[in-house]
Amino acid sequence: MSRAVLHCVDAFTDKAFSGNPAVVCFSDGEMAVAFMQQVACEINLSETAFIRKIGESRYTIRWFTPTMEVDLCGHATLASAHVLFETGAEQKAVTFISAHHELKAVLSGDSITLDFPLVTTSSCESVKNLCEGLGIDDVKIYMAGDDYLIELDDENAVLSLSPDFNVLGTVATRGVIVTARSAGKYDFVSRFFAPSAGIDEDPVTGSAHCALAHYWSEKLDKGDLKARQVSKRGGDIDVAIKDERVTLTGKAVTVWQGILR
Secondary structure (H helix, E strand, O other), X not given: OOOEEXXXXXXXXXXXXXXXXXXXXXXXXXXXXXXXXHHHHHHOOOEEEEEEXXXXXXXXXXEEOOOOEEOOXXXXXXXXXHHHHHHOOOOXXXXXXXOOOEEEEEEEOOEEEEEEEOOOEEEEOOOOOHHHHHOOOOOOEEEEOOEEEEEOXXXXXXXXXXXXXXXXXXXXXXXXXXXXXXXXXXXXXXXXXXXXXOEEEEOOOOOHHHHHHHHHHHXXXXXXXXXXXXXXXXXXXXXEEEOOEEEEEEOEEEEEEEEEO
16 A cells, blocks of 8 residues: 555643644555555544645645544644645645645744635524424524534533433434623634534534534624634634635644555
């Protein structure tokens, strides 16, 4: 097989062992889909990204959870850009090509800004097992791309959630975003649950903020927002809406490297 180098990166944080860990697999040749899925299952993090150079500052990218391939992942894209900038493969900008998106990443100081598609939110009907799985009373539910979004009364309500993942895993969705206004220096906080994708709780979810940006910018009448995902590891994301796109800005730290044999 082709040589593949692995980099484990904590994304949306400036401190190791916080933020959201992703492994970036950088290969010099194509890999079979079944093999990439096996590698992601072996690594057993919320996301493993596989990148391969196809041109000047251009790379293909695919993302896998331990159980499935996904269409978009923010933190593993940030991790991939961080690896390229840190190793000197690219200077200040890189473009990732996936099956559905062209994503740009730009280095500015010690932060990386991702250019992602904006995801609009709209109210929807009640969803079977959703509130039961979260352990909350019936609330207004929003459709956010492939996810559901729920706003709770305050930050403490988000922090104190203890979902029943067996029940929540029966909800037909990629994931569930729970959010509230922040009581501190952030504009809003959130948590993200995706048991049906093999991830009970994701530490920091960049792609969910493509929808959170739309939801909170309309609610707060602001285009630039500071966000905190209040999982156990936690992480910070600065979000800004630019036309029909959203930028996600954060930092990353490499924790370890290895060779895939």
